[in-house]
Amino acid sequence: MSQVLIQAGARLLNALGRHSELIMHAYVNGSVVERDHSPKVLEQLVQLGVLWRPDPQSALRLKSAVRTLLEGSLQDERNRTINANIGASLASLKTLAEHYKEALHYNRFNEAHAYMTDLTEHVYQLTESLGNSVRVLFSRINNEFGYVSSVEAKIRENELAQGQVSDLLNQLECFRFDELSSIAGSNRELRHLLVVSLQQSFSRAAQELSVVQARLLDLLGRFREFQGRTRLLKGYLLHMEQQPDFTPGNYPSLSQVPLLFNQASRLLGNASADLNQVGHEADYQTIVAGLTNVHRRKAQTAENHASKEIEVTEQTSVALSKDPLQLAVDDYFCEVIDNGQPMSALEYYAREDLDFDPEVWIYQVIGGYQSLADADKQYFALDANGQPDPIYSGNFYISDVTLGLR
């Protein structure tokens, strides 16, 4: 018999191991996506009691036993509920203890041993479930019911938790140690289990529960304060919407000004530097050193007149009057163009009876020719008349120039 049981258990555990991914997926998401897995595997898991279908339309879910196992081992407190059925457990403990005592009495040691194992299991289960229940409450308190967003929801959660605490406390009242100790009698093992170990867990649970209760009340107070504040703010805005001209009474004119509105004005100004204080000299120096890059502009108070109106009119154009010498050169050029005959500068000078210095005149004619634009220059030819220096070769004295058309 036991061999068969062991085999079946091993098969179940193997199946759990083989399909661990599927199971963890179902654990996290709540249900199995049936498309992703072969129907044969799913069928097998259903037969092993790992998955089940709550009703024909719904998806496959993890059996609660598997879920509890995972929650217990992973210390995942999300979905844990509080098992507060202590009364029933205590009753079964008492029955088992009676069985055990009877078996001992009739010297059926095998039977007694089995009862003892059972009893131990039950006691430890009970202590564990007590510990779990308190831990669940604590974990909820520690994140201040952070998994619900609104303050109202937090208050509801808090009330639920308080209900659970009082339930647990009621259940704890089921422990009657006088009864348990009389059942245990003088049996050492029974005493250890029923009195010592249960009492320890009882006192621990009771102690922690009182802390939990205090924290819950504290939190509830805070949530209520939050709620009150939100309402106060919203109410104020609503009121201002309905009566936009509302102004609170002038409280500072009351004979007894409420402390809230009695706020003294600022009094302290900056102190000034005492230059006679020798001890501060170094500090002053660093301060002054830090001032060097401050450029102070001269105060421009008086000079700042309003700008005058600006008149925008056409400016008189400036005509540059030409030098008479230059005009004479221009005339000379025109004369040459009109006649079409080459003409010596000095000839023209003599004919027109000009009164410049002849040398200046010749220079001006040469200058006039050189200053012509290249395009104009090519119409004219300028020949120099003169003779070479009698002593030094390479020197040429120009006595006159002749301008002609090319």
Place this chain on the structure above:
Amino acid sequence: MMTEQGRILGSLLQGQFICQVSDEEGWRHLKSRDNAQKLEPHLNMLNRTLAATADGEVFFAAYLTLGDEERKVLTQQFQETASSLVPLVEWLLLVQQASESDLPVTMGNAIRLNELQSVIEDTPAYAEQLEKISRYRLFGSTSVNLDGQIKQVFKRLTDLGYLLKPNPEKQIYLVTGKVEHLYEMIKFIDETESLSLSEQAEAAIQQGSLL
């Protein structure tokens, strides 16, 4: 050398609010009754007295006796406060609604400007609300973009002492005890004028849920 007492006296006389967020050491100092009593004569000499609000968590200097001059100051101050209540309350509600937890803004809260800004940017209703708030004279923003508006609002609130920016590099603001003082003032107005604001809000919420 300035003593702790002198420093606290100075900040009180400058009209600052001392709370756990703005000046923890000073706050701890004032929490001790002995220290507060030692400070009192110095304040009294200047016609000031140590006052506390928000269940003794926030300290400030109040006038000891009220003459005409003091009343004038207080009246002006009160009028300023009264006119800035609506913008401040709207801002408080905006921050509360835009934050994930929907918890009211209280002393010690950290407001991450970037997170808040991205939530407001993603929600047109909040963006509209922010624009409205930033236009109030109290904040005086003329910016057309949301970034400028929110920065201006936070800057003004920091200047006014409601917020504190512990690290100038980071856009994280801490809420100071002055906000608690603000709540107290609204509560006071509510009680004195018997406005029953909470009941009004409650009724409005219930009507909203019926519709």
